[in-house]
Amino acid sequence: MALLDRIKHDADSDEFLVWKFPSEEIRLGSQLIVNQSQEAIFVKGGQALDLFGPGTYSLSTGNLPILGKIVNLPFGRKTPFSAEVWFVNKTVKRDLKWGTKTPIPLIDTQFNYPVNVRSFGRWGMRVTDARTFIVQIVGSQYNATMISKIEEYFIGEIVQRLSNALSRYFVEKNVSIFQVNARLNELSGFVESEIRAEFERFGIEIVNFNIERISIPDEDMNKFKEILGKRMEIDQISQAKVGQAYTTMRTFDTLDKAADNEGGGTGQMLGTGLGLGVGLGAGVPIGQQIGGAMNVQPIQKAPSDDPVVKLQKLKQMLDADLITNEDFETKKKQILDSI
Known part of the structure; x- marks a missing residue:
């Protein structure tokens, strides 16, 4: 390959990031031209050696100190040597x-x-x-x-x-x-x-x-909505069961306290009523079993069935784009109407 006396990269635009000079046959005395926003670096055997910023240079042992040691460049001669020259674009x-x-x-x-x-x-x-x-x-x-x-x-x-x-x-x-x-x-x-x-x-x-x-992806979103819908159904069923169990426990507590009262009348009546209620058959709600024999205090809703919690979950689903505004308003009305 012919020796070249001028090493330069005239880029058509700043689109390039790095460019390798096509010839590796260089000699001392050659002119190196580095444009603005560029740096040129000599590479030998995979090692990045002497680096040049913007300017015009006449290559010599004086400005190629690292490369000169590797290839033993003689001083003051147009000695040929082999090296890669890379131009790097430093624009943003x-x-x-x-x-x-x-x-x-x-x-x-x-x-x-x-x-x-x-x-x-x-x-x-x-x-x-x-x-x-x-x-x-x-x-x-x-x-x-x-x-x-x-x-x-x-x-x-x-x-x-x-x-x-x-x-x-x-x-x-x-x-x-x-x-x-x-x-x-x-x-x-x-x-x-x-x-x-x-x-x-x-x-x-x-x-x-x-x-x-x-x-x-739409496919994943549809799967998630389907699974989330099933989870909500299960969650609602679980809340209903917890609410029923909570109500039953509060009823038993009330009956036990009344039955333990000293003084006979009310306690005996409740004791009798409870015995009769047990005989009415499994699965009948406690309130129906005692058949009005007592005036049970109103039972609070179980915390898990709290409409505030339901509304919070509904709002979270709306914020996550899992339901539409129309779905949100419809479900919100149902929850508020149930209070």
Whole structure:
């Protein structure tokens, strides 16, 4: 390959991130031109060596001290040598897109249910340490297709950190996944702090990061609604059973206290009434068994059947977009009418 006396990268735009000069046959005395917002770095055997900022340079042993020691460059001659020259773009890139190719599996801490989520957004970055960037990202394994895969590699890192950060966020904040789109700004900052630390080891600064949306696939959402509906039915049945048991226990307490009263009349009547009631048959409510023999004090509703609790749960489902406003109003009216 012919020796070149001019080494430069005339980029058509600032879209490139890193570019390798096509020839590795260089000689002392060649002119190196580095444009604004660029850095050029010489690489030999996978090692990032001498680095040049914006300017024009005549290559010599004086400005290639690290490389000169490796290849034993003689002083004052136009000696040829072999090395890679990489140009790194240090401008800020803000409008980069990221997104999940496959759903991220999470556990909703409020409902204790596995949920798959998808997410997308935008991010921005700039290279702050060209030497670290070349070693960590490019190294000596460069090939013609790698540059196009660098951004894809970064997105993979983002999604991995996003998955870990989301899991921690929902646990630490005790927030349901179904309420997360109301907290995207807070969540974006939480995830950005995780990503920033990871990208620093690549010589990259994260300048902006945001999550535009987190969504649940329709199929998973429909399954969740179906299961949640069944849970609510079971919960209502359980509440009814608890309420009945609570009422029965309070009735027995009242009867026992009355039967223990000294003075005979009322106690004897209740004792007789209780005996008669037992003989009426299993399954008949206590209030019907005693047949008006006593005036039992009104029984309070069991705490688990409290309409306030029901309304709170109903509002939580509305906030999580699990029911419509129409469903909410209809069910709320039913609960209030039952009081």
